[in-house]
Amino acid sequence: MKTVKVMIGTTKGLFFLNASASRAAWKLEGPHLAGRAIYSVAHDPRGQGKRLWAGAASMHWGAVLVSSDDWGRTWDEPVEANVKFPADTGLALKQIWQIAPGLDSEPDTLYCGVDPAALFRTTDNGKSWEVVRGLLDHPHRDRWMPGGGGLCLHTIVRDPGNADRMWVAISSAGVYRTTDGGHTWTARNNGIRAEFMPDKHPEFGQCVHKVVQHPSRAGRLFAQNHWGLYRSDDSGDSWQDIARGVPSDFGFAMAMHPHEPDTVYIIPIKSDQVRVSPDGKLRVYRTRNGGRSWEALTRGLPQRHAYDIVLRDGLTTDSLDPAGIYFGTRNGKLYASKDNGGSWRLAAGDLPPITCVRAVVLDERKPARRAKARSPRRRR
């Protein structure tokens, strides 16, 4: 029997929403890791398929990466902090923003992205972590500038067919790509605007908020920028503006449909100065043609006096068909759709401010697996 677990990171702990595959009724569970800010959570489908990872930050006692092998009933917290900067860097960890389990070909590898901007890697399944020096020592680093959330490396995109190639996004530095397993990195921001800079098209310094890729189309990237919505068809070498028909091209969150490589979801925000849903309407926008056009998804969402915001990792999908789409807001509301975004319901309404949302489908007959990269299928 399949079940769905939506993992909700908040500023005050981690919550789960559990449902059967019908997703007709949700049961809230938590808080786990109460009181700690959870800016990143991930399910690792490899091995037994039961491991969860979370970046747990205490305002007082710092941030640490914790794991659970029993769906959150117990958590393994290392005695000594696991993700930390070497002494020679002079840097101290502030927040863990992203956790990315490795490819199937690298079963003991995980990456995490942190503030101050850096990428960490483990090759022994989390027992030890080391900073990726090629990015840490990048010559651009001294001119990267922090955004409102800090100088954070918040996005890690892997090429499913090439373990040496990946993209990261940093606010505010932009998109960087490696093709040699992290030894060298190249800024890949050609075409992305930096509205907050005198030079609107610098080599780097863009504030890219989120980048997504469908696993069946490696190197075809979509980006939600701090002003600007983009697609790249050449692995980030160039970016085209695809913000046609959206109320604002400012926003944070972006998610890829699990089965349709041309379908992307965003949640526009009214300007960087206001940062609430435009026109008092909470709307998800969806493109089903790779960004040539966008449609508003509003059924079940508040369309009057709704002033909310969804952060960069607050929007996600499950792997069922039709896909479940989920987003969590700074006002502590979790909205769920079980029909590709066609209709929505409030699944939890009184949570602490939501920082990240991820969903996993469990099959009790089999170990949980990540959704396989399927061949693109026709839109129904």
Added chain:
Amino acid sequence: MTRVAVLIPTPLRPFAGGRSRIQVEVPKHPPSLRDALDALWGEAPGVRDRVLTEQGEVRPHVNVFVGAESCRWTGGLDTPIGDGAEIAIFPAISGGR
């Protein structure tokens, strides 16, 4: 040998074997707060990374007192300590976010 007591706040007691107070002996003379905490890390290594950053600085929202005085006003980790001193670790009165 200087003997000091360190008071452990409730959130950190899981990393101190459940203890609220740990007596440590500091071999260095004259000892500083840093020396006393080094002795504490030997007893409770998990407390170190929660109190100090990886650069060895007291975290911004943690207060360490020697007697009744915060070390922020007495020389930080170089604060001198005497035999029988009591060191207390507290979460600062920050929060609300």
